[in-house]
Structures are given as C-alpha cells and as structure tokens.
Amino acid sequence: MNLLSRSIRAFFVLLLSFTLIMCAKKEEGAQAQNKEKAATQTEKPAEQVSNRGTANAAFGGKSVSINYGRPQLKGRDMLAMAPEGTVWRMGMNEATEIKTEADLKFGETVIPAGSYSLWMKKGSGDKWNLVFNKKTGIWGHEHPPADDLAAVPMTVTANETSVEAFTIEVTGDGESSGEIKAMWGKSIVAAAFTIAAKTTAQ
Known part of the structure; x- marks a missing residue:
C-alpha cells in the first residue's frame, strides 16, 4: 500500500x-x-x-524648403508614361509643399513669399509645368485647380544614372538665383528662379 x-x-x-x-x-x-x-x-x-524627403536652401539668409513624398521607381518610367494633362502631386501620399521666405521669380512670374502646395502638370511631348497652388495640408489626390496661383515651364534633361527614389533638390548660388530640380529615373525636370527684388513704395 x-x-x-x-x-x-x-x-x-x-x-x-x-x-x-x-x-x-x-x-x-x-x-x-x-x-x-x-x-x-x-x-x-x-x-x-x-518615405518623406526635404529639400532646403538659403538665399540671402532667407530659406526655401520643400517637403515631399518619395515613391520608388520599381522599373517604371512614370514621367514618360504620364498622359498629357496629368496633374501629379510631385511625390506620394500628402501633396508636396514649398515654404519660401523670399519672393521667387520664374521668368516674369513672381511667387510671393509664403506656403504653397506644388504640382507638376504634363504638357505635350515631354514638357512639364510647375504649378503653385494656394491650398496646403491636402492629400495628393485633391488638387484644387481653382486655387492655382501660377504655372511655370520646366526644362527636361536626361540624367546619366537612374534615380530609384524620387528626389527633389533646391540648389543655387545662395544669394540671388536658384533652381527647383526633380529627379526620377533618368529624367531631370527643373525650374530656375531668381530672388525677386522688393520694391519700395514711392
């Protein structure tokens, strides 16, 4: 037991x-x-x-900055594939935004200091226009054409190497002239500007 x-x-x-x-x-x-x-x-x-990128530059002590999304190329040629009339958010997700402390002059078009959403509009062939829109803080599918301030022509050149992640740069001499440059794949799309002189009221 x-x-x-x-x-x-x-x-x-x-x-x-x-x-x-x-x-x-x-x-x-x-x-x-x-x-x-x-x-x-x-x-x-x-x-x-x-997935977000920033581009910054200063001109005469005044900053120009761009905040944008960075989509991947993944074997596509998105800029070349875009049909005429396409308005692109110039990135991904939220609309790309530019904040400038200086008045920017593109040819004869002056963009006053302030904050804007940035867009690219496809023209005929491989032509693009850079569109400044007064509405900010919006999603990239919500381009409001009624709020477009101005559209300026961009130049398109070939890049020697392919850029996988969409990239924006703001370059210049640090004083009076610069360029907004978008690079993706083997395309460089750019718009040159100068710092608009302030006029004194008489």
Whole structure:
C-alpha cells in the first residue's frame, strides 16, 4: 500500500513538473512574440519617415524648403508614361509643399513669399509645368485647380544614372538665383528662379 502511494505521488510530481515546464516554455514563446511585435511596431514609423524627403536652401539668409513624398521607381518610367494633362502631386501620399521666405521669380512670374502646395502638370511631348497652388495640408489626390496661383515651364534633361527614389533638390548660388530640380529615373525636370527684388513704395 505504501509502495502504491509513493508511486502515485511520484507520478503526480512528474506530471506537475512537466506541466510547469510546458507553461514556462509557452510564456517564453509569448514574450518573444510580443517583443517581435513591439519591434515591428516601432519600425513602422521609421519606414513612414523614410518615405518623406526635404529639400532646403538659403538665399540671402532667407530659406526655401520643400517637403515631399518619395515613391520608388520599381522599373517604371512614370514621367514618360504620364498622359498629357496629368496633374501629379510631385511625390506620394500628402501633396508636396514649398515654404519660401523670399519672393521667387520664374521668368516674369513672381511667387510671393509664403506656403504653397506644388504640382507638376504634363504638357505635350515631354514638357512639364510647375504649378503653385494656394491650398496646403491636402492629400495628393485633391488638387484644387481653382486655387492655382501660377504655372511655370520646366526644362527636361536626361540624367546619366537612374534615380530609384524620387528626389527633389533646391540648389543655387545662395544669394540671388536658384533652381527647383526633380529627379526620377533618368529624367531631370527643373525650374530656375531668381530672388525677386522688393520694391519700395514711392
């Protein structure tokens, strides 16, 4: 009888030990999954940030900055494929925006200092126009033509190397002249400007 009792007791001790070990392993697995999930969640904002780009330059101490989305080329030639009349957000997701502390002059067109959404409109052939719109903080599919301030012609040249992620640059001499340059694939689309002189009222 004592031997049977001891055997039963030993069996239950082994069963309890096995159960505790399995529970511990299950808890470790759950913790590992939670850590992996947390790491993935913390990585997502970084991925989202990497999809946005900024271009900055200063002219006579006044800044010109552009915030834009950076779509990937993925073997396409999006600029060449766009049909005539296409109005493109000049990036991805939210509309591209420019903030300038100086009045910018494109040919005879003056863009007053301020904030604008930027768009590119396809003309005939490979021609593009740079469109300044008075509405900001909008989604890239929401171009409101009634709020267009001005459209200025852009030049299109070939790039020696292909640019995978859409890139915008603001370049210039730091004083009186500059250029807004968009690069994607093997195309460089640009609009040159000068800093408009302030006129003094007589």
